[in-house]
Amino acid sequence: MTALAFDRHNHDRCIAGALKRAETHCGARRLQFTATRRRVLEILLQEHRAMGAYDILAVLSSEGLGSQPPAAYRALDFLVREGLAHRIEGLNAYAACALPVHGPGHGPEHGQEDASDHGHVPAFLICRGCKAVAETETGLAQGRLGAAAREAGFSVERVVVEAEGLCPGCAGAGA
Amino acid sequence: MTALAFDRHNHDRCIAGALKRAETHCGARRLQFTATRRRVLEILLQEHRAMGAYDILAVLSSEGLGSQPPAAYRALDFLVREGLAHRIEGLNAYAACALPVHGPGHGPEHGQEDASDHGHVPAFLICRGCKAVAETETGLAQGRLGAAAREAGFSVERVVVEAEGLCPGCAGAGA
DNA sequence: CGGATATATGTAATGTTATAACATATCAAC
DNA sequence: GTTGATATGTTATAACATTACATATATCCG
Numbered sequence: 478m479t480a481l482a483f484d485r486h487n488h489d490r491c492i493a494g495a496l497k498r499a500e501t502h503c504g505a506r507r508l509q510f511t512a513t514r515r516r517v518l519e520i521l522l523q524e525h526r527a528m529g530a531y532d533i534l535a536v537l538s539s540e541g542l543g544s545q546p547p548a549a550y551r552a553l554d555f556l557v558r559e560g561l562a563h564r565i566e567g568l569n570a571y572a573a574c575a576l577p578v579h580g581p582g583h584g585p586e587h588g589q590e591d592a593s594d595h596g597h598v599p600a601f602l603i604c605r606g607c608k609a610v611a612e613t614e615t616g617l618a619q620g621r622l623g624a625a626a627r628e629a630g631f632s633v634e635r636v637v638v639e640a641e642g643l644c645p646g647c648a649g650a651g652a
Numbered sequence: 653m654t655a656l657a658f659d660r661h662n663h664d665r666c667i668a669g670a671l672k673r674a675e676t677h678c679g680a681r682r683l684q685f686t687a688t689r690r691r692v693l694e695i696l697l698q699e700h701r702a703m704g705a706y707d708i709l710a711v712l713s714s715e716g717l718g719s720q721p722p723a724a725y726r727a728l729d730f731l732v733r734e735g736l737a738h739r740i741e742g743l744n745a746y747a748a749c750a751l752p753v754h755g756p757g758h759g760p761e762h763g764q765e766d767a768s769d770h771g772h773v774p775a776f777l778i779c780r781g782c783k784a785v786a787e788t789e790t791g792l793a794q795g796r797l798g799a800a801a802r803e804a805g806f807s808v809e810r811v812v813v814e815a816e817g818l819c820p821g822c823a824g825a826g827a
Numbered sequence: 828c829g830g831a832t833a834t835a836t837g838t839a840a841t842g843t844t845a846t847a848a849c850a851t852a853t854c855a856a857c
Numbered sequence: 858g859t860t861g862a863t864a865t866g867t868t869a870t871a872a873c874a875t876t877a878c879a880t881a882t883a884t885c886c887g
Contacts, residue, residue: 509854511864530844545867550845555864566741567812569844569873600797602806613800620795622775622815625788630820631777637742639812640797645805684883686835705873720838725874730835744844744873 492522498577499561508559513542517552518561521573526608527565528572563599565610567639572601575612600638606647667697673752674736683734688717692727693736696748701783702740703747738774740785742814747776750787775813781822 499518503510520536521528534549542548553571556562562573576599600615615638626633674693678685695711696703709724717723728746731737737748751774775790790813801808 507855509864513865543865545865546845547847547867548865551865566814569744600800602797602801602804602808604806605809611800611804611806613796615796621788621790622777622813625775625786626777626815626817629777629786630823631779631786631815632817632823633777633815634780634817635815637812637814637816638797639741640801640806640808640810641812642801642807642809648805648807682884684835688836718836720836721874722838722876723836726836 488523488525492519494577495522495573499559502559502561506559513537513548514552514555516540516542517549518556518573521556521562521571525610526572527568527570527603527610528608529568529570533571563601563612565601565603565639566637567603567641568608570608572610572612574599575610576614598636598638601640602644603639603641604644604647605641606643606650609644611644663698663700667694669752670697670748674734677734677736681734688712688723689727689730691715691717692724693731693748696731696737696746700785701747702743702745702778702785703783704743704745708746738776738787740776740778740814741812742778742816743783745783747785747787749774750785751789773811773813776815777819778814778816779819779822780816781818781825784819786819 496515496519499515500510502508516537517533520533530546530549530553533553534543534546537548537552538544553562553564556573557564557571560574562571564571598615600613602611602613603609622636623633625631671690671694674690675685677683691712692708695708705721705724705728708728709718709721712718712723712727728737728739731748732739732746735749737746739746773790775788777786777788778784797811798808800806
């Protein structure tokens with residue numbers, strides 16, 4: 478493992494748990510959690526940081542799971558669509574979903590369908606040093622952005638909240 | 653003009669004012685508001701929507717202001733650095749800054765240097781139909797994201813807040 | 828003014844990220 | 858076991874962005 482998300486934790490257990498949840502999630506929805514999809518999620522979980530699609534493709538390729546860009550993009554699209562991973566817009570990269578909050582039987586995992594309902598918006602702390610990503614949630618739609626949207630008659634479908642900066646480790650290392 | 657930012661307004665006046673402010677801004681800082689830089693800002697103001705660097709390059713090229721990507725990227729980088737335009741991460745595109753809040757004599761325009769100080773974070777409503785962009789501000793660092801950052805010892809340098817959805821016009825048109 | 832320095836632009840090449848399009852294979856349901 | 862849906866393989870290309878180096882223009886100061 479390379480980049481811990483700022484805090485120490487039992488990483489193997491965290492990975493196994495997340496994979497198990499993904500399995501359950503897909504099973505409940507009759508979705509195929511194929512070898513490639515599973516492996517891509519596992520890679521993201523192991524690294525615990527934002528990775529580019531081509532980084533992931535390199536790993537897949539070395540394991541005989543695909544050699545062309547669509548192999549990576551299709552798996553990533555699936556994981557993002559199911560809320561098992563997130564796209565980090567600010568880095569054009571991807572990270573595993575770190576919130577175990579969503580059990581089976583849900584609709585969209587993070588309230589992306591209509592964020593103005595409950596404001597369950599995923600938010601990320603992204604270290605520009607090591608690219609480690611910490612995930613939290615933010616209640617945003619109740620604030621100024623939601624107010625602006627309502628005032629303008631704008632219907633929000635998806636909200637991106639990303640904070641870029643330095644994690645304690647990289648700040649200490651004088652990045 | 654194509655995409656109004658959801659509301660009617662005197663667009664010519666809004667453009668002229670913004671250009672004037674940009675001029676003042678640069679003058680006060682001994683920065684060169686060159687023909688290309690000015691024209692790029694003007695294009696973004698006129699369109700009033702997010703535009704890709706290559707869209708802008710096409711216009712510049714047709715006007716003899718440059719033909720290679722760096723012509724567009726350099727001007728855009730300058731405008732973004734000075735807070736006169738913003739990069740819309742979710743679209744890999746750029747939009748003029750719509751907030752006349754910042755007069756001369758400031759430091760960074762939108763508190764990007766240390767967002768935890770005052771939480772003056774620009775936030776965008778982006779229509780996926782017409783790519784119109786409305787800009788507002790959001791006090792974010794005082795909320796859950798700021799709390800998470802403080803708890804983790806993470807120093808926030810830049811915050812991206814982007815809400816994607818449909819503007820009233822595009823929603824009506826059944827996008 | 829005139830030379831030195833910093834800033835901006837021109838130009839060519841390349842790197843990175845992402846998708847389109849179509850063929851083939853596998854799964855899931857009946 | 859056929860059918861329809863879903864997933865993957867493969868080729869090509871589109872879209873976004875940067876590096877590197879040469880040249881030009883502005884700004885500063887003696």
